[in-house]
Amino acid sequence: MNSNPYIQFVYALVFCFISADESVYAVEDYSMVRKNMVQLIKYDVQSTRDYLDKDKLNAKVLKVLETVPRHEFVPESQIPYAYENRPLPIGHGQTISQPYIVAIMTDLLQLSPDSRVLELGTGSGYQAAVLSGLVKEVYSIEIVEPLGIAAQKRLQKLGYGNVTVKIGDGYYGWEEHAPFDAIIVTAAASHIPPPLVEQLKAGGRMMVPVGSFFVTQQLLLVHKQTDGKLINRQILPVRFVPVTGDH
């Protein structure tokens, strides 16, 4: 009976589910939505400039973000959301970071075309693909075998030839390809492994996003000075002043 309020409540619920499903839009031209995503990132970065010490991100990083097909790195169910500025689940309890955070992290590493980069925690391979377009060589270690194998195949298929993936323990880095100009530790770590610090070139940078699986709370940027000393920068990836009235 339609007049029954309880049944109407159930109808309303079902309607919500259906309408949520309809928001799954079909996207034909991914390059356009990628551009939109990058525009959004540019805008957001401007409002965070105080914290990043810059007005805008490196143009090359943005260019690469416009070309890497993020939708290829997420499971089919997540493709409709691939270009939304949010983290996405990729199965096995793993996530792909928010594009805004990927952009900032990549930018802060100050990469050059002849850089050699080590990544701990390949995940779906998206970060490695972004790095691939900016540097000479990317070495990526994934501890979860099925994820690593899938990422390796995906990166190969998409033609990211300068990315090498291996399955294993990242704690000791990748000795045979060391030293690295940059290291990015996307896998959760209780501390920064001392061997990684050793494998970082003098003048090199290491990026460690800190937070829970979906939410990045801060970015830790370790800078190894030319004299070997270490200076960390702890960066809040957002323009937020914790005290009102004193700025």
Place this chain on the structure above:
Amino acid sequence: MKTLPLFSIALLSASALAYELLLMRLFSIIHWHHFAYMIIGLALLGYGFSGSLIALMQDRLIRHFQTVYPLAIALFSLSSIICFEITQTLSFNTEEILWDFRQSLLLLAVFVLLSLPFFFAGAAICLAFLFYKDRLNQLYAADLFGAGGGCIGVVGLLNALFPDHALVAISALGLCAALIAGIELKFKPITLASYFFCLSALLVFLAMQLQLAISPYKSLPHTLLINGMEIVSERSSPLGLITVVNSKKIPFRHAPGMSIASPHQPLPQLAVFTDADNMSVITGKAENIQQLAYLGQMTSALPYVLKPSDQVLIIGSGGGADVLQAKFHQAAHIHAVELNPQYIELVSQDFADFSGDIYQQANIDWHIADGRDYLTSHENQYDLIQISLLDSFNASVAGLYALNENYLYTTEALKLYVSRLKPGGYLSITRWLKLPPRDALKLFTTVLEAFKTPSIRQNLVMIRSWQTTTLLIKNGAFNAQEIAQVENFSAERNFDLVYTPTIKEAQANRYNVLKQAWFYQGAQALLSGDSQTFIENYKFNLRPASDDQPYFQHFFRWSSLPEMLSLLSKGGAGLIETGYLIIFATLCIAILTSLFFILGPLFRLPKNPSQTKLIKRRHVAVYFFAIGLAFLMIEIAFIQKFILFLHHPVYSLAITLTAFLVFAGFGSAYCKQFSKNAPSRFRIVGVISLIVALSLAYLCFIDDLFQLTAAWPLIAKFILSILLIAPLAFFMGMPMPLALNSLAQDNAHLIPWAWGINGCASVISSVAATLLAMQFGFSIVILTAVICYLSVIGQFPASDSAMQPVH
């Protein structure tokens, strides 16, 4: 006279309450504690729903009472397990709620599903009230006795069984209640036996399908994805599910907060997960003491380098990493206090060979106790009291602990710790570092509240790594030599100073560089004298935690929410403390749903057949709503106070909640005689006055009484608590049956509606009590309850036309 189905009601209530408490446990394992709180809070609205539905269909249902009553109980039993199994297949992810609207809908589906068992239980009880309306105070008493039994029973059950097996046991208990109902209602034995057999077979089938599906975003399932991981031990108790994992290929190297400049690496470890998260470790036996050198690379090692420690107390020693740290620094005598005995058993029995059985070593004493309880019952003085990282990093940074009462970090706790330090001794508190600063600064405000003398500034030191902060409070002023040692210790390990009595700004932001030296600036602002302005202007809640408001991790401020939400896509997701928002959302959903359940039937309720002696429905609504609110608020607030007194979170809860329910049951059983003599309306004034007087008296004197008896042995404290609860609960058990009896006389058709209203109010009350306590403290919760009780005095739903205008 009809036989009252007292046993089936009691057993059903026992199963339903046990199920509610068990669901908390199950959801804490498969998801997180605060979502468990939300889901179960909302699921209890099933009781409210049962009242509304029966109000609308009461004639039909009562005609078939003989069938419907046992059927509802049987459906409770089966749905308790089926609905849980279905919710496990809905893969909602709590962390995505901020981004993905569909997650909220999934969550809604979970709560609707889980409300079904409570709906059936509520329906059975409510129908029995309606059917035996002339003796419903006895039924209500049986309901409360049963609930009391269920409360204590589930603690026993969780000690004996794993939570998934306990679910099957509770479901089976529900089925037994249905069987007893059949016997009480004089079913033919053969019919009853055949039904029981079929349903039992179904239950066995369902039980075989049952397996816990833990959220893949918790650390245990994450770890198990790695090749070579193996669960080597699993233990369960009401305190949590503990899983020990060995990694055959890639060793665990858990050393949170270890200096980035550390030349040392951790020893091999076994990982220990509590409720599939919150990883800690059992460290492998060190061949020589130097292998423990990595433990000297943490911020928590600071007190050891300042002065040799003779007597060290470690609160929350867990797998023993802090004990090893003390051992590495050659502490002469180590007292390790751990609440959960299973940790000690794991280290000392199951993995004694691996760990070298640290707890049994000559200079180490271990005690199973809450830290504060241990300190109040032992008179020792210490050179160092160490409290380090007791919570999980992930949940902590995501603000998921906001709802957890924590009595270890309150002003009263700090005073206790410091009073047990030898002259020159240190209290060391290490916490996860959050950006922007939260815990670190709240520690300062709590210290300032605890020790109001200006000289306290000379007794404080705080340092930070990129991951942790350590605060030292010294029993005495830090001298120049100590401060120099702090500076050296920090510089060698790339740690920054947050505060020393002689700190300069240039020392505060050197190795872990922030945009601004927020920690230093915050500490300076708070210690400079005008801390109030800083606290007011800070975008997180820094008000000190106290025993009355024991929410150390509650940092949320409404005024900051709009800004934080606007920053969601700009990297600001980490600013939002979801724990508080979740409970607020729970309250809103509970209120809206309750309105629907309460107002819905109002327009469709049948008119009273006799058309005489009508009661104002407004009175019924206000009365049952207010006593529902008040009962739960008093219960929750006093249980909190008793937990603090008795210290053990689980056993205290079990004893106090059971005492509340059982003595309320006695009150309900007694009020039949009570209402024979005089109109209930007069009686209620007396009852309410007594409840109010007792509540206010306890509010004024209970803290002093607890202080006086703090050193009593636990058993004496339990008896005292029960004696204190008994009279209050006895009278609190009366307002409901007195009014139900009054309705039963001429307005029985309103009973289900009243039952539903009371159910809804209970849900709203439990959530509102937590919110009120977070904002204003438990004393205000009690005062609110007192006001609710007082407000019902003129609203008693009686149909005496001489006293009450007829509607």
